[in-house]
Amino acid sequence: MMSLAALGGTDYHGACINREIIMKNTIRFSVNGRPTTVQVDEDRVLLWVLRTELGLTGTKYGCGEGLCGSCTVLVEGEAVHSCQHPMKKVARKDVMTIEGLANNGDLHPLQTAFVEHDALQCGFCTPGMVLRAYSLLLSNPEPTRQEVIDHMENNLCRCGAHTRILRAIQTAADEMAEGVRS
Amino acid sequence: MTRYDSEIIPFLDLEPPSSVDRREFLRFLGGGVVVTFSAADLLALQATSRRRSFQELPDDFNAFLRIGEDGRVTCFTGKIEMGQGAFTSLAQMLADELEVSLDAVDMTMGDTDLCPWDMGTFGSMTTRFFGPPLRAAAAEAREVLIELAAERLEVPTDQLAVTNGVVYDTTDDNRKVSYSELTGGKKIARRLGRKAVLESVSDFTIVGQPLNRRDAVDKVTGSARYAGDIRRPGMLHARILRPPAHGARLVDADTTAVEGVEGAEVVHQGDLVAVLHEQPDIAERALQLVKARFATPKADVDNETIFDHLLEVAPPGETVSRGGNLDQGNQAAVSSVSRTYLDGYVAHAPIETHTALAEIADGKLTIWASTQRPFGLKAEAAEELGLPEDKVRVIPPFVGGGFGGKTANRQAIEAATLAKLTGKPVQVAWTRAEEFFFDTFRPAAVVKIDAGINDSARIAFWDYGTYFAGERGSEQFYDIPHHKTVAYSSSWRGTPGSHPFATGAWRAPGNNTNTFARESHIDILAAEAGMDPVEFRLHNLKDKRMQRVIQTAAERFGWTSAPSPSGRGHGVACGIDAGTYVAVMADVDVDETTGRVDVTRVVCAQDMGLVINPEGATTQVEGCIMMGLGYALAEEVRFTGGQILDTNFDTYEIPRFSWLPEIDTVLIDAQDSPPQGGGEPATIGVGAMIANAVFDAVGARVLRMPMTPKRIRQAVEEARQGPGSSRHG
Numbered sequence: 001m002m003s004l005a006a007l008g009g010t011d012y013h014g015a016c017i018n019r020e021i022i023m024k025n026t027i028r029f030s031v032n033g034r035p036t037t038v039q040v041d042e043d044r045v046l047l048w049v050l051r052t053e054l055g056l057t058g059t060k061y062g063c064g065e066g067l068c069g070s071c072t073v074l075v076e077g078e079a080v081h082s083c084q085h086p087m088k089k090v091a092r093k094d095v096m097t098i099e100g101l102a103n104n105g106d107l108h109p110l111q112t113a114f115v116e117h118d119a120l121q122c123g124f125c126t127p128g129m130v131l132r133a134y135s136l137l138l139s140n141p142e143p144t145r146q147e148v149i150d151h152m153e154n155n156l157c158r159c160g161a162h163t164r165i166l167r168a169i170q171t172a173a174d175e176m177a178e179g180v181r182s
Numbered sequence: 183m184t185r186y187d188s189e190i191i192p193f194l195d196l197e198p199p200s201s202v203d204r205r206e207f208l209r210f211l212g213g214g215v216v217v218t219f220s221a222a223d224l225l226a227l228q229a230t231s232r233r234r235s236f237q238e239l240p241d242d243f244n245a246f247l248r249i250g251e252d253g254r255v256t257c258f259t260g261k262i263e264m265g266q267g268a269f270t271s272l273a274q275m276l277a278d279e280l281e282v283s284l285d286a287v288d289m290t291m292g293d294t295d296l297c298p299w300d301m302g303t304f305g306s307m308t309t310r311f312f313g314p315p316l317r318a319a320a321a322e323a324r325e326v327l328i329e330l331a332a333e334r335l336e337v338p339t340d341q342l343a344v345t346n347g348v349v350y351d352t353t354d355d356n357r358k359v360s361y362s363e364l365t366g367g368k369k370i371a372r373r374l375g376r377k378a379v380l381e382s383v384s385d386f387t388i389v390g391q392p393l394n395r396r397d398a399v400d401k402v403t404g405s406a407r408y409a410g411d412i413r414r415p416g417m418l419h420a421r422i423l424r425p426p427a428h429g430a431r432l433v434d435a436d437t438t439a440v441e442g443v444e445g446a447e448v449v450h451q452g453d454l455v456a457v458l459h460e461q462p463d464i465a466e467r468a469l470q471l472v473k474a475r476f477a478t479p480k481a482d483v484d485n486e487t488i489f490d491h492l493l494e495v496a497p498p499g500e501t502v503s504r505g506g507n508l509d510q511g512n513q514a515a516v517s518s519v520s521r522t523y524l525d526g527y528v529a530h531a532p533i534e535t536h537t538a539l540a541e542i543a544d545g546k547l548t549i550w551a552s553t554q555r556p557f558g559l560k561a562e563a564a565e566e567l568g569l570p571e572d573k574v575r576v577i578p579p580f581v582g583g584g585f586g587g588k589t590a591n592r593q594a595i596e597a598a599t600l601a602k603l604t605g606k607p608v609q610v611a612w613t614r615a616e617e618f619f620f621d622t623f624r625p626a627a628v629v630k631i632d633a634g635i636n637d638s639a640r641i642a643f644w645d646y647g648t649y650f651a652g653e654r655g656s657e658q659f660y661d662i663p664h665h666k667t668v669a670y671s672s673s674w675r676g677t678p679g680s681h682p683f684a685t686g687a688w689r690a691p692g693n694n695t696n697t698f699a700r701e702s703h704i705d706i707l708a709a710e711a712g713m714d715p716v717e718f719r720l721h722n723l724k725d726k727r728m729q730r731v732i733q734t735a736a737e738r739f740g741w742t743s744a745p746s747p748s749g750r751g752h753g754v755a756c757g758i759d760a761g762t763y764v765a766v767m768a769d770v771d772v773d774e775t776t777g778r779v780d781v782t783r784v785v786c787a788q789d790m791g792l793v794i795n796p797e798g799a800t801t802q803v804e805g806c807i808m809m810g811l812g813y814a815l816a817e818e819v820r821f822t823g824g825q826i827l828d829t830n831f832d833t834y835e836i837p838r839f840s841w842l843p844e845i846d847t848v849l850i851d852a853q854d855s856p857p858q859g860g861g862e863p864a865t866i867g868v869g870a871m872i873a874n875a876v877f878d879a880v881g882a883r884v885l886r887m888p889m890t891p892k893r894i895r896q897a898v899e900e901a902r903q904g905p906g907s908s909r910h911g
Contacts, residue, residue, distance in 0.1 A: 011361030020214040032417040048463040049789065052419075057411035058404020062533045070533055077407075098404035111402040118394055118801050121399030124534040124582030130402055149839045156831060158533050158583050159265045160808030162842045 022069050030088045031056070032100025042088035046080075047071045049087055050097060058098035058127045062156070069155030072128035079135035098127035101134065107173045110134055111170035121159035129155050133169045142177055145170065214250040214365040215326050217319040217372045218298070246298060247276065247319045249327065253347055253362025255280055255287045257316070260557055261399065262292040264581035264588070265805075266861045267798035268308045270396045274794055275313055279320030281344040282361070284396075292556040292578035302555035304589055304687060306760035306859020309794060313857055322372055332362040349412050379590025382568050384673035390853070395582065407579045409537040409552040410611045416680070417539065417607035418447065419462035420600050421469040423455035424616060428683045428824030430478040436846025439471035445568040449603050451756055456600055458608065466613075483682055489524050489624045496649050497677050499668035503657050509885035511664025515634025517710045518643075523631070523699035524886040525651065525869075526818035527681075528624040528688060529828070531836055534582020535617040538594035548575045551594040554584045563598045580744020584595045585809070586687035588623050616827040622686030623819055625674050627651035630698035639711040641722050646700070650676055652692030655759060655866060661724040662881070689806070690862035694761045694813060696871060698887055701755035701870030705746065705877065714743040715754050715874060727763045727789055731850060735765040735787035738848050746878040753875025755867030759861025762790040766867040768843070770875040772882075774898050777891030779815060779876060786864050787848040791855040800839060803847045803864040810868025812837045818888050 025042040028035070031054060038053055050056040050073070059082055062070030066081035073082045075089070075097040101108045110130055115117070120126045129152070136143055136151040143151070148169050157165065222309075228602070246258030257276050263269040273287040290296050292303075300312075324344065331349035332339045335357050343352050350358035392401040400406035418862050423435060435455045437448045446468040447458040455472060459465035483491045512518065538551035540563075547569060553559050556576040564571045581588060597610040612620070628649040636642040645664040648656045651672035656667050671677050674691045688694075708718035716840075723729050741752065751772060769783040786803050793799050816835040820827040828834035849866075869887050877883050880898035 006580070044463055048461060051410075053463055054405075056412070060408075060534070061410065061611065062535075063830050065614070065832070067831050068533060068614075098402075102403055105401065107399070111399075114402045115394055115398040118397060118398070118797055120395070120401050121267070121801065121805060122532070122534070122583040123397065123406055123580060124408060126401050127404045131744075148641075149842070151837045154838070156533060156838065158531055158585070158809070158836060158837055160805030160837070161801070162808055162837070162839050163804050163845055166839065166842070182469070 025088070027091050028055075029092060030094045032096055033094075038087070038147070040087055042091075042114050043086050045083055046085040046087060046090055046095070047074065047082040050068070050095075051080060056097050057097050059126055060127060062125070062128075065109050067154070067156075068125070068128075069132060070125050070128045071153065072131045074131055074135055077135065077138050096131070098131060101130065108134070108172075110137070110169070110172040113172040114165070117164045117168040117171065118161075119164040119168035121162050125155065125157045129157065131167055133165075136169070137173055137176060142173060143169075188882035189835065201386070212857070212911050213367065213369045214248050215323055215370045215372070215596065217247045217323045217326075217367065225379065230768070236336075245519055246296075247316070247323055249280070249323055249361055249365050251368070253282075253286065253360055253365065255282055256290060256299040257287065259312065260297045261303045261312060261848070262290055262554060262556065262578045262581050264303065264554065264584040265288075266303075266308070267395060267795065268303070270393060270796055271309060271794045272313070272316060273396060274388045274391075274393060275317050276320050278386045280324055280347075282347040282390055284393070286347060289396075294560045294574070294576045299363075299557050299687045302558060302589060303584070304425075304554055304586055306862045308760075309857045310761060310859055313794070314331050314385065321851070326372055327361055327369060327375055330368070331359050333838065334359050334364065354771075363636060376875045383666050383840035388794065389794050390792070392800075393795050394797065396798075398833070401580075408534055408582050409539060409550050409579055410534070412550040412579065412609075414535035414539065414541050414607040417541070417609060418458040418460060418604065419465050419609050419611070420449075420456045420458045421465040421598070422596060422610070422620065423464070423469065423472055423474055425476050425478075426825060427478050428619075428826075429479075430476040433475040433477050435472055435474040437472050439473070440468050443468040443471070447604060449600060449720065451603065452600070458600065458604060458606075462611065478825075479823065483628075484822045485526060485818065485885075488526075489628050492626060492628055492650050492680060495677070495680050496536075496670040497707075499670045500672050502653050502667040502669050502672075504666040505662075506643075506664030508643050508645055508664050508666055509577070511662075512634065514636050515642040516637045518634030519703070519706050519710060520632040521703060521706065521885060522605070523629040523695075523702060525627045525629075525695040525698065526886075526888065527626045527685070527821070528817045529618055529621050529834060530583075530585045530587030530616070530623075530688060530814050531585060531621070531730050531831075531834065532583030532585060534609075535612040535614060536588065536590075536593035536723050537593075537611040538597040539609040540597035540609060542601050542605070546573045546575065547598055547601070549594050549598055550577050550579055550686035551585075551591065552581045552588055552592050553578050553594060554581065554586070554588040555591065558589070560597060562591055566595050567598055567602055575595065585689045585869065586691060587621055589687060590684070592620055618829050618834065619826050620684070620820070622684045622801045623681075624688030624691070624694070624813070625650050625652070625676055625681060625685040627695045630693065631699060631703045633703060633707060635707050635711050639699060639713050639718065639721060641643065641707060648696055648699070650674075650680060650693075651695035653696075654691055655693030655696035655837045656700075659725055659728060659758060660704070660719075662721045662722070682821065683790065683826070689809060690759050693757065693862075693866040694810070695887075697755060697757040697866040698814075698869035701757065701867060701882070702885070704875045705874040706883065708879075709746050712745050714745055715878075716741050717743055719754070719756065728765075730759070731763045731765040731787045734848055734850055735767050735785050738846055739767040739785040741767060746874070748878055751875050751879035753871045753878055755862070755870035759863040759866050762788060762858040762860065762863040764788045764863045764867060766864065767787060768871045768872045768875045770872060770879060772876055772879040772894065774880055774895075776844065777898070779872060779889065779891075779894060781811060781843045781872060781875075783844045783846070785846045785848070786870075787843045787850060788860075788864060789850040789852050790860050790863070791852050791858045793849050793860075794857055796849055799849055799860045800847045802860045804845050806862065807845050807868060808837050808842070810865040811841050811843075811872075813865075814869040814872045814887060814889060815841075815888065816888050818890075
């Protein structure tokens with residue numbers, strides 16, 4: 001079902017498509033702690049496999065070129081652009097999406113802080129924002145404001161919730177440091 | 183000219199539905215108490231004469247309110263939620279009028295089968311124009327419930343009060359009955375009487391309270407559904423062959439290579455060439471196999487030559503306002519300055535691209551679409567597919583940002599057309615490049631101002647011409663005896679042959695460009711007078727509301743008097759939009775070598791009448807300021823003829839975290855005046871505020887937006903060459 005048997009040709013901008021038969025590959029990985037196996041072309045990117053094969057639509061398409069951060073997920077605890085991340089690179093790895101952050105319905109402190117600070121408007125960039133921030137707090141639990149800004153810089157929000165997103169991340173970091181919630 | 187003319191009519195391109203059987207709604211609703219009101223009632227409540235243009239509006243239900251048999255309250259509104267917060271603020275209004283807890287209110291938004299006709303969500307109109315009738319409808323429903331309770335408890339209505347959805351006897355709290363007990367087994371429909379007594383502001387317990395968004399939990403967990411998240415059995419994702427430029431014509435297309443892609447379907451009908459697949463990325467790869475040739479017209483205009491072009495093709499001007507006599511004013515002036523201000527095309531660039539899923543089942547078309555105009559789309563889709571309107575249903579899930587751009591529904595028509603041609607549900611989700619290509623940009627525009635001051639630092643005359651920005655925000659509000667404001671193309675859509683691609687409404691349409699020009703020019707006059715920019719404004723204003731917002735902002739900012747350029751980098755601008763008065767002030771750092779401007783602090787004071795949700799309103803102000811930084815400093819669509827050169831966020835830069843200034847918002851307490859718009863006003867002054875702050879910092883005047891580092895460097899260079907060198911720029 002997933003094979004792309006390209007016969008070679010020219011696209012409308014004139015670039016050549018390689019003549020190649022792409023096979024289905026079996027890829028085993030973990031999604032939000034759940035062992036998962038998919039049969040897909042290993043060059044397909046993680047974003048579309050999450051959204052259309054696994055039904056995890058919290059991960060969003062925003063630009064398709066790794067420029068906006070809406071598709072951010074964690075692979076082995078590192079934030080990556082799932083729109084740029086081929087399936088072959090997630091084999092045997094742990095992937096976390098926004099759906100996997102809350103624990104049995106209990107919001108993560110970052111999610112709670114985003115709600116309490118109104119750190120979102122249309123909400124479309126929010127899953128990427130939350131996971132990008134989460135990756136920061138994993139490696140740097142007590143970031144300075146400047147460190148937060150630097151880390152979040154390439155996640156774009158068009159509604160302009162920036163000031164509240166920074167506040168939410170700082171609040172979550174403080175709470176996690178105090179062990180109020182984990 | 184009223185606000186209705188300037189704001190609503192430009193959106194009414196579409197015809198409202200002529201006759202739809204509204205009784206069908208009642209079938210959906212089941213039991214309980216239902217209140218309806220019509221578009222005509224809405225306008226009557228606004229104490230506005232019914233203008234000719236509105237006689238076409240359907241004289242039937244325009245909104246629904248139901249108190250179900252379980253006591254839960256449902257608001258049915260044609261408005262949509264795109265981040266502006268109506269999902270929360272409308273529920274707040276309902277909860278207050280009905281005296282139920284906010285948790286008891288459900289919102290059903292934009293579904294054209296469930297919600298009555300609405301022109302769309304734009305123009306900061308939801309709270310202003312939809313709010314009052316919604317409150318009145320709630321008050322009406324409350325009266326019905328009180329009457330029912332009076333019968334049930336056998337006490338007169340004036341002896342009853344309501345708390346948290348329970349009606350009780352004020353002489354004996356033990357005698358009480360809940361809304362659900364009253365509505366159970368009942369089916370009561372009331373049309374809104376116009377004289378419903380509204381709760382007074384002092385009785386509000388929920389309105390005016392800062393509240394977190396009610397959609398926030400769904401949005402932080404990834405469970406909120408947007409159009410692209412809807413799944414239907416057997417659905418296909420479509421990728422459509424696009425021309426390289428606007429105006430390009432498809433000569434031929436060879437799709438034979440796509441046949442080798444398992445599961446791919448091709449639609450080729452006339453100019454429409456699409457590849458469909460169960461997986462969107464495979465559809466994209468298969469589309470790359472299509473060989474096509476386009477005939478592209480020669481480019482005759484680009485992002486630099488556009489301004490001359492616009493001035494050449496400008497239609498005759500329409501006078502927006504005038505007073506006194508310009509010649510007389512000119513003679514009274516001791517000093518006058520003439521300037522031309524330029525503004526480029528700006529993209530809406532919502533993070534969610536235009537997306538829609540269309541399905542035809544049993545002869546009925548359903549479209550889940552990211553749209554600000556679900557009812558407009560319903561009519562457009564019916565016409566395009568040749569269906570009666572009652573065979574089309576539009577359901578807008580959460581919309582991932584609109585800003586005016588999602589008033590255009592092209593992607594949904596594409597999805598509907600492909601659903602019809604393939605017989606399967608089809609999703610069209612634009613790529614970022616498609617979003618930049620088909621966006622209805624904020625128009626490039628030119629503003630020419632000639633104005634002068636007399637020997638007591640009063641503005642003696644004001645001669646203002648706005649070309650293609652649109653007339654919103656062009657009218658000046660200073661105390662000027664001799665003035666004239668003329669709009670050359672009063673619509674942001676332009677005139678035939680003016681723009682090389684589609685333009686449209688962009689957050690506070692027209693007003694950003696007009697306020698940039700007006701408030702820059704006011705600062706230039708202040709400098710001519712040798713007067714502090716805030717003092718000069720107050721000196722030339724009689725409007726008390728405007729004086730108050732400026733004074734409030736100045737106080738919070740800690741503005742101290744100094745004529746510009748003072749070297750401090752302080753700037754001010756003010757304006758009126760969607761009924762709201764706003765003043766903004768900034769502190770900027772300018773690097774004269776690189777031309778980089780860093781906005782470190784912004785204060786915004788806003789008088790928007792009664793504030794429904796202060797938290798939501800403050801959030802909107804912050805969003806307006808951030809979005810304003812983009813159009814003021816960086817955003818400009820580059821193009822050659824019909825070819826759009828910016829295709830993604832690498833070259834089209836929108837504001838980032840590092841741009842964030844400290845933002846301080848003051849909402850002026852104006853509880854006694856009706857609520858005004860909040861989603862747009864605070865963005866209008868950002869351009870002039872920064873231009874004025876740059877001038878204050880380094881004495882260089884920038885007359886063109888966006889104020890890119892290159893343009894700042896040029897202005898600094900011109901300023902160094904001596905006073906007067908940029909005088910007639």
